[in-house]
Structures are given as C-alpha cells and as structure tokens.
Amino acid sequence: MGWRQTTSALSKKEQAALLEELLRTGVMAEEDRLLFAMLMPDRVKRMQDVLNTRTNHITVLTEGVDDPHNQSAVLRSADAFGVQTLHVVEGRAKFKPNSIIAKSADRWVDVVEHASIEEAIDQLKVDGYQILATALSEEAIPLEDVDVSKPTVLLFGNEHHGVSEQALAKADGNYVIPMQGYVQSLNISVAAAISLYDVTTRARHIVTEGYGLSIEDKQRVFKNWMVRSLPKRSLGVYKQKGLNAFERETGKSE
Incomplete structure (x- = not known):
C-alpha cells in the first residue's frame, strides 16, 4: 500500500468509534x-x-523578535499552553525558529506573518481582540488583572528595544509581570511563558463559551x-x- 502500520493500543471497536466521533462532530471531513x-x-x-x-481566545503577537532562540521558545510556549495561533511582525531577522528548541511546535501552531505592526494590530482589532502590550509604564496593570473574559492578544517586542512606540500607541493598554527583585525585566521567552500560563489558566475557567x-x-x-x-x-x-x-x-x- 505504500505505508506500514504497527499494532495500535486501541481495539478495532475503539478505532471505529473514534472515526465515527470525528466524522459526527465535524472535526474530520468524509x-x-x-x-x-x-x-x-x-x-x-x-x-x-x-x-x-x-484556543484562539488568547493569542500572541511578536514585534521584531530577532533571536531564533526566542522565536522558538515563544512558539513552544504557545503550543504548551494550548494557543493555536502566533502572529508575527518580523524585525531585522526573518522568523525562522530553531527546530531543536521549538521541539516541533511549528508543526502544531499556526504562524501568521504581518507586513507591519500597524496592519497586525488593526486586523486583530477587527477580529475582536483587545491588544495588551508588555511595557513598564505608570498605566501598566499587573498581569493578574488582565481581563481574560475578552479575546486577548499579548504583544511582545524586540529583545533590546521592547514594544515600539507605534505599537504602544495603537494597543488598548499594557501590563507588567510583578517582580520582587532588583531586576525589573525578563527575557521575552520567559515573559511569554509566564504570561501565557496565567491568562490561559484563568480564561479556561472564566470563558464558558467560545474559548475553544x-x-x-x-x-x-x-x-x-x-x-x-x-x-x-x-x-x-x-x-x-x-x-x-x-x-x-x-x-x-x-
């Protein structure tokens, strides 16, 4: 036949039930x-x-993240916390995740590239999202106060310069991850992982319809x-x- 199957742990009855369920629910087409x-x-x-x-209730937008390690780590965190789509605006470097670091997450997460940060934010707002950027400012709210009942985009900026002024001007607000030490910033890959864990955990319990x-x-x-x-x-x-x-x-x- 051109391919080979080894023994499945599922019985023939379980396999048939799985196929029937996928077809009945519309997850798989005939x-x-x-x-x-x-x-x-x-x-x-x-x-x-x-x-x-x-989920696409929570999604991520990266702006000018150049380091392949960081690109890969954000992609991997999106997969780990169930976020299906990653939106990308390239900076000086192409978006080219490191397959070893990404652990094949690029196979399972949809990556949507945008021509500019303005176009990305405008489109995501049309799609019904609130845009919250990671930025230290007097107006920034703590991560735990982000309203996850609304479809939300978490915006992360360049490793060295952060989120651009253009992006901050168009975003609906910004947030910070509260820290207790002398250092008041985190690497983007760490910030993305912490943020996604928090907002997806809370959203799963708050959003009863439309999270999946x-x-x-x-x-x-x-x-x-x-x-x-x-x-x-x-x-x-x-x-x-x-x-x-x-x-x-x-x-x-x-």
Whole structure:
C-alpha cells in the first residue's frame, strides 16, 4: 500500500468509534478517511485530545523578535499552553525558529506573518481582540488583572528595544509581570511563558463559551496536523491518492 502500520493500543471497536466521533462532530471531513487510515489510531486520538484544548481566545503577537532562540521558545510556549495561533511582525531577522528548541511546535501552531505592526494590530482589532502590550509604564496593570473574559492578544517586542512606540500607541493598554527583585525585566521567552500560563489558566475557567476553536478551525487544524504527521513515504502515497491535497490544504510542499 505504500505505508506500514504497527499494532495500535486501541481495539478495532475503539478505532471505529473514534472515526465515527470525528466524522459526527465535524472535526474530520468524509473526504479525509484516507488520512485517518494512513495514521496510527493512537496518534489520531492524541491529536483529537490536544485539539479539544486549543484556543484562539488568547493569542500572541511578536514585534521584531530577532533571536531564533526566542522565536522558538515563544512558539513552544504557545503550543504548551494550548494557543493555536502566533502572529508575527518580523524585525531585522526573518522568523525562522530553531527546530531543536521549538521541539516541533511549528508543526502544531499556526504562524501568521504581518507586513507591519500597524496592519497586525488593526486586523486583530477587527477580529475582536483587545491588544495588551508588555511595557513598564505608570498605566501598566499587573498581569493578574488582565481581563481574560475578552479575546486577548499579548504583544511582545524586540529583545533590546521592547514594544515600539507605534505599537504602544495603537494597543488598548499594557501590563507588567510583578517582580520582587532588583531586576525589573525578563527575557521575552520567559515573559511569554509566564504570561501565557496565567491568562490561559484563568480564561479556561472564566470563558464558558467560545474559548475553544470553532468547528471550522478544528477541521482545518486537524487536517493539517494529520498531513504533517505522515511519514515521507506515506506522504508520497497521500499526494497521489489525495490529489496533491497537501499543498492545497496546508500551503506547504515536501
């Protein structure tokens, strides 16, 4: 057949129930049965479990973060805390995460690149988000006071210069992570991890409807995950049998 499956921990009955549930809930389209058949059911079940924790209620926007280590760490934190989308405005360096540091998070998190910080903030506001920048100022509120009942973007700036004046002017406000020591700043990767842990933990308990992904986003993300999980040999088979759906659905080529 062009691919090989090893033994699954799921029984045949459990595999059939998993397939039926994915189709019934709309997470998987009927046309994607081929993908399901090409993957270990245990892997598909894991993807389903993770997908059910994903959110776009909270998202991240980075502005001019140049260090690949920091790019990768923010991406990894987004994945760890269930944030599905990372918005990026490049600085002097291209957004090119280090795969070792990212731990393959770039396979599971959607990255949206914007031409400018103004365009990014304007678009996110149109999408219904409040924009909160990390910045030390008299108006800054403590992280724990961020209103997570609203769809929220956490904005992080360049490693050396922070969030730009243009971004601060367009943001809805700014916040700080309260600290007790002499040093009153954190590396962006650490600040992002602390911030995401706090806001996603609180939002999951506060937002009863709309925290998880929409069914349309679930279906799109789930299909992308299945395609990206295929071994190279299986991917070749899928490209033949799936009518080059890999490029069509994900915008990527092997």
